[in-house]
Amino acid sequence: MNEEVNSKNMQVLVVDDEPSIREGSKRILDRMGFGVFKAANGEEGLNIIVSQDISIVLLDLKMPGIDGMEVLQRIKEIDKKILVIVITGFATLETAIEAMKRGAYDFIPKPFEPDQLRIVVNRARETIRLQMETEKLERERQRTLMDLGMEKSRIRTIIESLPNGLLVTNPKGQVVLMNPAFKNLFGISSGTPVNKPVNSYIPDEELCRLVMDISKGRYIDYGDIPTYEFSLGPDKYLLARSQPVLGERNECLGAVVTFEDITAMKVLDRLKTEFLAKVTHELRSPLSTIHEQITQVIKDTAAEESEKDQYILSRAKEKTQGLISLIGDLLDISRIESGSAQIEPMSIRLEDLLKSIVDFMKAKADSKQQSLSLILPDEKLPEFKTDPMALESIFGNLITNAINYTQEGGKITIRMEKAMGTVRVNVIDNGYGIEAKYLDKIFDKFYRVKNDRTRYITGTGLGLSIVRGLVESLGGSITVDSTPGMGSTFTVILPIASSS
Ligand code: ADP
Numbered sequence: 001m002n003e004e005v006n007s008k009n010m011q012v013l014v015v016d017d018e019p020s021i022r023e024g025s026k027r028i029l030d031r032m033g034f035g036v037f038k039a040a041n042g043e044e045g046l047n048i049i050v051s052q053d054i055s056i057v058l059l060d061l062k063m064p065g066i067d068g069m070e071v072l073q074r075i076k077e078i079d080k081k082i083l084v085i086v087i088t089g090f091a092t093l094e095t096a097i098e099a100m101k102r103g104a105y106d107f108i109p110k111p112f113e114p115d116q117l118r119i120v121v122n123r124a125r126e127t128i129r130l131q132m133e134t135e136k137l138e139r140e141r142q143r144t145l146m147d148l149g150m151e152k153s154r155i156r157t158i159i160e161s162l163p164n165g166l167l168v169t170n171p172k173g174q175v176v177l178m179n180p181a182f183k184n185l186f187g188i189s190s191g192t193p194v195n196k197p198v199n200s201y202i203p204d205e206e207l208c209r210l211v212m213d214i215s216k217g218r219y220i221d222y223g224d225i226p227t228y229e230f231s232l233g234p235d236k237y238l239l240a241r242s243q244p245v246l247g248e249r250n251e252c253l254g255a256v257v258t259f260e261d262i263t264a265m266k267v268l269d270r271l272k273t274e275f276l277a278k279v280t281h282e283l284r285s286p287l288s289t290i291h292e293q294i295t296q297v298i299k300d301t302a303a304e305e306s307e308k309d310q311y312i313l314s315r316a317k318e319k320t321q322g323l324i325s326l327i328g329d330l331l332d333i334s335r336i337e338s339g340s341a342q343i344e345p346m347s348i349r350l351e352d353l354l355k356s357i358v359d360f361m362k363a364k365a366d367s368k369q370q371s372l373s374l375i376l377p378d379e380k381l382p383e384f385k386t387d388p389m390a391l392e393s394i395f396g397n398l399i400t401n402a403i404n405y406t407q408e409g410g411k412i413t414i415r416m417e418k419a420m421g422t423v424r425v426n427v428i429d430n431g432y433g434i435e436a437k438y439l440d441k442i443f444d445k446f447y448r449v450k451n452d453r454t455r456y457i458t459g460t461g462l463g464l465s466i467v468r469g470l471v472e473s474l475g476g477s478i479t480v481d482s483t484p485g486m487g488s489t490f491t492v493i494l495p496i497a498s499s500s
Contacts (some may be wrong), residue, residue, distance in 0.1 A: 042066035165259030217252030336469035406431025
């Protein structure tokens, strides 16, 4: 039995004008574990009821002073929950029935045996116990309902005040919730009802298709669903992120989609690209001239200048060469980003192209005593149309990185494999590796991982950004897998178009 509904401390009041009944009942009730109060008449009894916590009253109906029936009524007025057992002589059975009608719990005829009293009082005690238990359960239920209600309204308030747009659908792809930020982004008036299919609210067909598919559970075990960028008119760019909402048994309950306004970021990005393109374009020819002139001076004065001057000049030449390649990278980037990178498709045999790139890079690997090997599949790949310049840049950059970020004596392997309609090329090194937290950043422009091993390796942080831009322009994809201290594997997947 629960602590709170313990009936041990229940108190019983015996109201009877006969002292023998009062004393006899008290003895029995004491033994049953009750706290017992006694009153010789109705008035005394009512006083005790007001001042004490009484649960059960044994009430004689026939007493001098206030009539028992009246006392019953007053008790009920004071506290309806008190159970009143009336004590009555056989002759007044009808009165007893009348008392029951007026709210008495039970009656006990006079004279009674101790057992009779025990049975009736025990039943009353059980009734009170059950009542207390029911009340407690009801209180708990109310508390849970209140908690739920509060939780619900708190979540609703949070959703309503989210700065990003939020849309939730059901498994049929109908919208069940949209927050004010979403309506704001899409120019939907605040009173617009929900429950229509998602394409009634979002004008982008491809995104609607994706949300529909997610809602219907087609992306349950998909991992990360790619973000989706789209524009709403010429001046508004949005980024949508979607996820299925899963129930307890992993069933799909719909989709949740968030929308972020990325217009400012887009404009900034475009301005940055335009600015870079302009500046680099302006710098390229004077720098090339300086480079050529230094080269000439070094040649012309090789015999006369001191060793120190020669050293200074060759450092200057190296630096201008570094700047020229940085400018080359920047121009490549701006061409890729503005979409003006010309893909010049030619029929090529990828094995041959990789062989020539690897041959070309051999000297660089040798200078660090690294092994550089190429593994080709037994079966020859058909010739296919692609842009060889882009491929040279892609694999040139990846192999250069593998050499740069691998210790002397390391091992670099290029492995080509044919897959369904595609070709996969892995550039594998056993070098420094990259911490997981940087893996998605290294493809960003100018991003370089700075640690004790890479600090002194020169670079622009543009190589991988160019590589990814070029791979994507060829319709392929690039991924990286790396373990710090063990090495990295960059994987390029390219579609094999027919060579016709
Ligand atoms: P850069 O090499 O000019 O710094 P990249 O864009 O080519 O620029 O590479 C970005 C960063 O990624 C590098 O600075 C380096 O920290 C890391 N990285 C690239 N390739 C590798 C590799 N094979 N092993 C370890 N780290 C690499």
